[in-house]
Amino acid sequence: MAAAPVWSVDPRTGNPREQVAVEATAQDVDRVVRAAHAVRDALADRTVRAAFLRTAADLLAGAEESVVATADAETALGTARLTGELARTAAQLRAFAEVVEEGAFLDIHIDHEDGSRTPPWPDLRRWKIPLGVVAVYAASNFPLAFSVPGGDTASALAAGCPVVVKSHPAHPATSELSASLLRRAAAEHGLPEEIIGLVHGFEAGVELVRHPLISAAGFTGSIRGGRALFDAAAARPNPIPFHGELGSLNPVVVTEAAAAERGEQIGAGLGASMTMGAGQFCTKPGLVLVPAGEPGDGLVKTLTTTVGDTTPAVMLDHRMRDAFVAGVRERAALPDVEAPVTPGDGGEHAVAPGFLTVPASRLAEDGPHEALLEECFGPVTVVARYGSPDEVAAVLGRLPGNLTAALHISGEEAAGGAAGLLASLIPLAGRVLVNGWPTGVAVAPAQHHGGPYPSTTSTSTSVGATAIERWLRPVTYQSTPEGLLPPELRDDNPLGLPRRVNG
Numbered sequence: 001m002a003a004a005p006v007w008s009v010d011p012r013t014g015n016p017r018e019q020v021a022v023e024a025t026a027q028d029v030d031r032v033v034r035a036a037h038a039v040r041d042a043l044a045d046r047t048v049r050a051a052f053l054r055t056a057a058d059l060l061a062g063a064e065e066s067v068v069a070t071a072d073a074e075t076a077l078g079t080a081r082l083t084g085e086l087a088r089t090a091a092q093l094r095a096f097a098e099v100v101e102e103g104a105f106l107d108i109h110i111d112h113e114d115g116s117r118t119p120p121w122p123d124l125r126r127w128k129i130p131l132g133v134v135a136v137y138a139a140s141n142f143p144l145a146f147s148v149p150g151g152d153t154a155s156a157l158a159a160g161c162p163v164v165v166k167s168h169p170a171h172p173a174t175s176e177l178s179a180s181l182l183r184r185a186a187a188e189h190g191l192p193e194e195i196i197g198l199v200h201g202f203e204a205g206v207e208l209v210r211h212p213l214i215s216a217a218g219f220t221g222s223i224r225g226g227r228a229l230f231d232a233a234a235a236r237p238n239p240i241p242f243h244g245e246l247g248s249l250n251p252v253v254v255t256e257a258a259a260a261e262r263g264e265q266i267g268a269g270l271g272a273s274m275t276m277g278a279g280q281f282c283t284k285p286g287l288v289l290v291p292a293g294e295p296g297d298g299l300v301k302t303l304t305t306t307v308g309d310t311t312p313a314v315m316l317d318h319r320m321r322d323a324f325v326a327g328v329r330e331r332a333a334l335p336d337v338e339a340p341v342t343p344g345d346g347g348e349h350a351v352a353p354g355f356l357t358v359p360a361s362r363l364a365e366d367g368p369h370e371a372l373l374e375e376c377f378g379p380v381t382v383v384a385r386y387g388s389p390d391e392v393a394a395v396l397g398r399l400p401g402n403l404t405a406a407l408h409i410s411g412e413e414a415a416g417g418a419a420g421l422l423a424s425l426i427p428l429a430g431r432v433l434v435n436g437w438p439t440g441v442a443v444a445p446a447q448h449h450g451g452p453y454p455s456t457t458s459t460s461t462s463v464g465a466t467a468i469e470r471w472l473r474p475v476t477y478q479s480t481p482e483g484l485l486p487p488e489l490r491d492d493n494p495l496g497l498p499r500r501v502n503g
Helices: 026-038 046-062 064-075 079-102 151-159 172-188 202-210 223-235 256-279 294-308 318-332 368-373 389-396 419-428 465-471
Strands: 005-010 015-022 108-111 124-130 133-137 163-166 196-199 214-220 242-245 251-254 287-291 338-341 350-352 354-359 380-386 402-408 429-434 472-478 499-501
Touching (some): 005 064, 015 172, 026 163, 026 196, 046 151, 079 151, 133 151, 133 202, 151 465, 172 196, 196 202, 202 214, 202 223, 214 223, 251 256, 251 419, 256 294, 256 380, 256 402, 294 380, 318 380, 354 368, 380 389, 389 419, 402 419, 419 429, 465 472
Parallel strands (some): 133 163, 133 214, 163 196, 354 380, 402 429
Antiparallel strands (some): 005 015, 108 124, 124 472, 338 354
16 A cells, blocks of 8 residues: 555645655654664764754755745744744754853762761762653644644753654655755764654554653644653553643633723723734643623723734644534533634635633532533633632632633732732742733743643653753763763763762
């Protein structure tokens, strides 16, 4: 039987653009993984590794015209958005190059032999080493920053791990182009191209996580798909870490004082955030608790104008479009749910943004309204009108884990009066915002992009410097002669690395 073709499709028309590749068979996956495993020591030199990451960034940036054009043709995200995403992707690679050079990620601890301790301490030297070949599952909504050249790939390569990427079917041509640029960067530094593997196809993704030479996996996508792969990773004879980002509602609480003080500003900001990128951000605010009464009414009025003035948009593919239209139709039909701006079908290939309102008390009950507490991918949010702080607490108490949670407060409340409400958001999310919107995730050392399940399957972050920690494991040398130690752990510290000695 001939291998199934992989087509690049134009979401603006639904028409195939070109055949890009064929779906990988189990034998293909095995070949690519074994090739990556065979060169797993190629990235051992940190100087070469950092230079490779910088060259990869330069090549991606230098190919901006073709990369952006290809990604736009496959995703309809627009050249402005994709140009910014490409710049972010290149900056992320450069940031990890700096992490590699600085060396703190090795987490070196040295405790010399100490007979005065009870019991006595032997000589102990601890650092972190690469896990091995990492499987990366590309996301649909960020064809660069969370795909082949994105954060999972960049952080794994920075850790010294070869990667095998399972491409997303919504942008296979972009995936092939990105992989070719990464391989070219590797070749320029004498590194084997096999440190970057790429496979296509649903079955390839399943085979990849089950392969015995895969040491860890990173995933960004749906709860259903991510949980299936997570379970497969755990069911292996040798289970592996699976760092998955699955789904997030990203709740927002607006206090009555904040709505009274700047309701129009909050309404306009919410409208812009929830429709950004056709509502296809993993950090889209999907549930907003707004006070009942006049201050909240003003906020909703501005939100109605903002969203109503937003033009229909094309989603990443027709499958997602159909799921969005069906999902908002189901939610809008629930009792006591209204649609000041009706979300749904925006034309043959587009969707219309909108939002739903519901009494917050409905969300505190068991029943069909629980569907409003589930992520709906696309340009829609749910505005829950609350009448008391108890209703806010009741709704928050029913929420699953999230990537983000946001609180909008007044100037007076910022002095400390909102501390209790802010504290109630901490158990819900990995990033808590005050007077801001969650869309947009800065690539910074202090960033955390993750949260309680189902937003992610582990406590790690996929954005920021510490994302590298997912692909490392600690090893301690005990009573090992100096001549047998790696240079990083020797007393004279020939590489000048940051480390903690004797405490």
